[in-house]
Amino acid sequence: MNVSIGSASKTIQNRIVYDQELVVKLQRGDQWAFQLLVRRFRRRIFSIAYGITLDARESRDVMQDVFLQAYRRIGEFNGDSSLPTWLQRLTVNRCLNWKRRWTRRLKRGQVSLDRGSAAPRKTLDCDRPSSDNRLAKAQTCQQIDRALRKLPEPIRAVFVLKELERLSYEEIAQTIGIKVKTARSRLFQARKRLKATLLSPLKEN
Amino acid sequence: MPHARPICCDDRPLDRFLDGELDAEDRHPIKDHLMNCPECRRQAVAMLSFAKRFRERVRQAADSVDFVACEKEVLIKALRQRRFRTSSSAVSTSLKYVIPALLTVGLVLFFIISSCSWMVPTI
Numbered sequence: 001m002n003v004s005i006g007s008a009s010k011t012i013q014n015r016i017v018y019d020q021e022l023v024v025k026l027q028r029g030d031q032w033a034f035q036l037l038v039r040r041f042r043r044r045i046f047s048i049a050y051g052i053t054l055d056a057r058e059s060r061d062v063m064q065d066v067f068l069q070a071y072r073r074i075g076e077f078n079g080d081s082s083l084p085t086w087l088q089r090l091t092v093n094r095c096l097n098w099k100r101r102w103t104r105r106l107k108r109g110q111v112s113l114d115r116g117s118a119a120p121r122k123t124l125d126c127d128r129p130s131s132d133n134r135l136a137k138a139q140t141c142q143q144i145d146r147a148l149r150k151l152p153e154p155i156r157a158v159f160v161l162k163e164l165e166r167l168s169y170e171e172i173a174q175t176i177g178i179k180v181k182t183a184r185s186r187l188f189q190a191r192k193r194l195k196a197t198l199l200s201p202l203k204e205n
Numbered sequence: 206m207p208h209a210r211p212i213c214c215d216d217r218p219l220d221r222f223l224d225g226e227l228d229a230e231d232r233h234p235i236k237d238h239l240m241n242c243p244e245c246r247r248q249a250v251a252m253l254s255f256a257k258r259f260r261e262r263v264r265q266a267a268d269s270v271d272f273v274a275c276e277k278e279v280l281i282k283a284l285r286q287r288r289f290r291t292s293s294s295a296v297s298t299s300l301k302y303v304i305p306a307l308l309t310v311g312l313v314l315f316f317i318i319s320s321c322s323w324m325v326p327t328i
Contacts, residue, residue, distance in 0.1 A: 016247045022213070029287075029305075031280075031284075034280070034283060035276070035280060038276050038279055038280070039276060042272050042275065043267050043272065043277060046266075046267055046270060046272075047263045047264075047266075047267050050266045050267065051263055052214045052258060056269065056270065057265055059266075060275060061268065063275065063279075064278060064279050064282065065274065067283070068279065068282055068283060068286060071283045071286065071287075072286065099279075140258055140262075141262055141265075144255070144259055144262050147255070147260070152238055162224065163259055163260065164260060168226065169226060174264050184221075186246075187220065187224070188216065188217060188220055191216070191220050192216065193254060194252065195245070195252065196250055196252065198251055198255055199247075199248065199251055201225060
């Protein structure tokens with residue numbers, strides 16, 4: 001047990017040293033270091049963005065913007081927070097950017113109007129019901145999306161950091177730049193609204 | 206008929222329990238409560254199951270992305286950005302010297318012209 005804890009802390013320590021080395025190389029303008037950064041964090045950043053935006057194309061754009069912003073602003077990184085925290089912060093800020101939010105809302109409005117005319121829509125695998133299994137999966141996906149869309153985006157961002165990144169209240173507060181109390185309260189709001197959405201059909205039945 | 210929830214049930218400690226934010230000491234009363242309160246148990250199970258399905262949903266979405274193509278695109282854009290920055294910084298550096306030099310020349314000319322006009326006798 002002690003051995004496994006020791007090796008885990010050693011791994012974390014190695015990762016921190018590795019992150020610091022990566023930052024130094026990036027600040028020197030090393031192209032390979034940038035490629036390494038992208039390769040290492042691309043899936044993680046996409047996942048956070050997808051959790052907040054619930055749109056694959058939008059999340060890809062956010063991911064690219066975050067890396068380009070990181071590349072541009074790596075000189076400003078002073079090590080106050082860890083590299084993953086800094087990238088998480090850039091991602092959340094990018095997703096909650098007011099211009100992007102409005103574009104998303106307008107697009108969503110457009111999509112809901114288009115659905116009436118049966119316009120083709122780009123879908124994920126789980127949105128394509130070709131068998132019973134897929135139909136069930138698609139229903140689950142829709143149910144999740146519907147429940148999450150009911151959450152305002154700043155609240156959704158806190159929920160995403162908690163559930164996907166498994167951050168503590170303090171880490172969430174540090175990442176988003178809010179008080180710990182606010183982070184806790186937003187998470188509480190998220191759960192309350194989700195419970196209301198998820199459990200109400202059950203109660204009706 | 207929906208289950209009536211006892212008034213003593215408070216969501217906040219339950220949420221903190223689910224988030225793993227409680228000490229071992231504070232966890233026990235919540236565990237006991239969950240054993241005895243079917244409604245709280247139902248809500249806890251629903252939230253845990255939702256979180257699991259949400260993670261699965263995001264994983265599926267990430268699986269359908271061509272990250273290699275994305276990486277290539279980002280690298281190309283970053284290189285372009287770097288080239289633009291290098292060229293624009295060269296221009297801005299040169300402007301940093303050219304503008305004060307022009308201003309100095311202008312001031313010197315202004316003083317020369319004004320002193321010359323002062324020296325010309327008025328009729």
